[in-house]
Amino acid sequence: MATQGQVITCKAAVAWEANKPLAIEDVQVAPPQAGEVRIKILYTALCHTDAYTWSGKDPEGLFPCILGHEAAGVVESVGEGVTEVQPGDHVIPCYQAECRECKFCKSGKTNLCGKVRAATGVGVMMNDRKSRFSVNGKPIYHFMGTSTFSQYTVVHDVSVAKIDPLAPLEKVCLLGCGVPTGLGAVWNTAKVEKDSIVAVFGLGTVGLAVAEGAKAAGASRIIGIDIDSKKFDVAKNFGVTEFVNPKDHDKPIQQVLVDLTDGGVDYSFECIGNVSVMRAALECCHKGWGTSVIVGVAASGQEISTRPFQLVTGRVWKGTAFGGFKSRSQVPWLVDKYMKKEIKVDEYITHNLTLGEINKAFDLMHERGCLRCVLDVHA
Ligand SMILES: NC(=O)C1=CN([C@@H]2O[C@H](COP(=O)(O)OP(=O)(O)OC[C@H]3O[C@@H](n4cnc5c(N)ncnc54)[C@H](OP(=O)(O)O)[C@@H]3O)[C@@H](O)[C@H]2O)C=CC1
Ligand SMILES: N[C@@H](CCC(=O)N[C@@H](CSC=O)C(=O)NCC(=O)O)C(=O)O
Numbered sequence: 001m002a003t004q005g006q007v008i009t010c011k012a013a014v015a016w017e018a019n020k021p022l023a024i025e026d027v028q029v030a031p032p033q034a035g036e037v038r039i040k041i042l043y044t045a046l047c048h049t050d051a052y053t054w055s056g057k058d059p060e061g062l063f064p065c066i067l068g069h070e071a072a073g074v075v076e077s078v079g080e081g082v083t084e085v086q087p088g089d090h091v092i093p094c095y096q097a098e099c100r101e102c103k104f105c106k107s108g109k110t111n112l113c114g115k116v117r118a119a120t121g122v123g124v125m126m127n128d129r130k131s132r133f134s135v136n137g138k139p140i141y142h143f144m145g146t147s148t149f150s151q152y153t154v155v156h157d158v159s160v161a162k163i164d165p166l167a168p169l170e171k172v173c174l175l176g177c178g179v180p181t182g183l184g185a186v187w188n189t190a191k192v193e194k195d196s197i198v199a200v201f202g203l204g205t206v207g208l209a210v211a212e213g214a215k216a217a218g219a220s221r222i223i224g225i226d227i228d229s230k231k232f233d234v235a236k237n238f239g240v241t242e243f244v245n246p247k248d249h250d251k252p253i254q255q256v257l258v259d260l261t262d263g264g265v266d267y268s269f270e271c272i273g274n275v276s277v278m279r280a281a282l283e284c285c286h287k288g289w290g291t292s293v294i295v296g297v298a299a300s301g302q303e304i305s306t307r308p309f310q311l312v313t314g315r316v317w318k319g320t321a322f323g324g325f326k327s328r329s330q331v332p333w334l335v336d337k338y339m340k341k342e343i344k345v346d347e348y349i350t351h352n353l354t355l356g357e358i359n360k361a362f363d364l365m366h367e368r369g370c371l372r373c374v375l376d377v378h379a
């Protein structure tokens with residue numbers, strides 16, 4: 001391939017500073033080193049975690065950086081020793097790596113991987129602790145080990161899932177984050193059983209994917225909680241059976257839910273990133289067995305609290321990253337499920353724009369009716 005071993009100059013959206021509009025720059029992307037893969041990103045969506053880091057509230061947020069972590073593309077070239085993917089393969093970059101060799105991967109108890117996390121948390125590659133991105137010689141940090149708001153990116157080989165080449169990349173890019181997170185929170189983390197009563201706090205993409213997962217698991221009631229009652233119409237299509245707006249009640253929302261469910265729900269999911277709601281989500285769970293899963297990402301300095309008595313009396317508090325899915329092994333499986341029409345993806349895409357319109361896409365995230373906006377990165 002003509003570009004193999006060469007620096008590629010391409011367009012990328014650079015976040016120079018927290019909260020300042022992203023700038024479309026000509027970025028130099030260095031060739032992949034040993035154990036690295038350079039990917040031509042074709043489509044990327046925006047997730048609320050990108051907005052969170054951009055806001056400056058992420059303790060791991062470093063600037064300048066290239067954000068983005070929900071994407072799909074084609075391998076352009078690979079570094080020395082890379083055996084599992086080759087140029088031309090269709091791939092989804094995975095912010096949660098899977099090396100299959102580290103203590104975490106071997107434990108069988110978690111989908112977290114320790115192989116490259118120390119580097120991805122500080123915006124560099126493992127090999128030389130440097131970035132592969134620069135603008136006129138100035139290094140630009142990577143983000144979450146993916147940096148998909150760029151026409152080309154470099155990732156660790158343990159962070160690449162090879163997928164069915166027939167899958168439409170403009171759709172399955174969503175399987176890089178939000179949809180798997182919601183489905184997996186239900187299937188892997190909570191392990192919701194048939195006939196369970198489920199509460200979902202926050203009806204964005206992640207919350208709706210929780211509802212979809214709970215419906216597939218056979219939940220008998222799926223109660224959606226959101227501060228915008230207009231969300232119920234859409235939420236019904238994802239499996240939500242009842243809707244509660246905290247603004248319609250004088251009582252604390254946990255009490256409303258306990259009263260509605262004869263003592264509390266079997267499972268609850270916080271899909272917002274609000275620590276007060278996390279408390280309510282735990283406290284609306286049934287005494288003796290109710291389990292609450294924290295999915296939302298809360299800002300730096302925020303802490304959760306509850307009376308320890310809530311746990312003494314049998315409620316369980318858990319959290320999930322990427323829905324507990326092992327990325328390289330299970331993202332291809334999720335793509336196959338989508339191809340067999342067993343999970344929704346298209347239904348979460350409400351907007352399509354181009355990379356050049358990325359600031360408009362961030363604005364859209366705060367607008368009613370926006371779930372996921374997919375950017376055509378090369379338009
Ligand atoms: N753990 C993980 O692996 C992952 C975590 N995340 C995190 O999950 C969270 C959800 O992501 P996403 O679905 O994209 O985000 P969204 O913002 O689309 O969804 C959150 C929803 O909650 C609503 N909401 C806000 N405040 C309240 C409240 N007090 N009570 C009830 N509803 C409320 C929002 O309404 P409105 O829009 O009107 O504010 C919105 O509809 C984020 O924090 C994100 O960072 C995402 C992916 C992976
Ligand atoms: N950097 C943040 C932590 C953000 C966070 O919790 N990320 C989730 C994924 S959110 C995706 O949209 C995650 O997988 N965490 C596990 C991990 O290894 O990062 C902070 O420090 O608050």
Ligand SMILES: [Zn+2]
Pocket residue numbers: 047048049050069070177178
């Ligand atoms: Zn995300």
Ligand SMILES: [Zn+2]
Pocket residue numbers: 097098099100101102103104105106112113114115
């Ligand atoms: Zn590992």
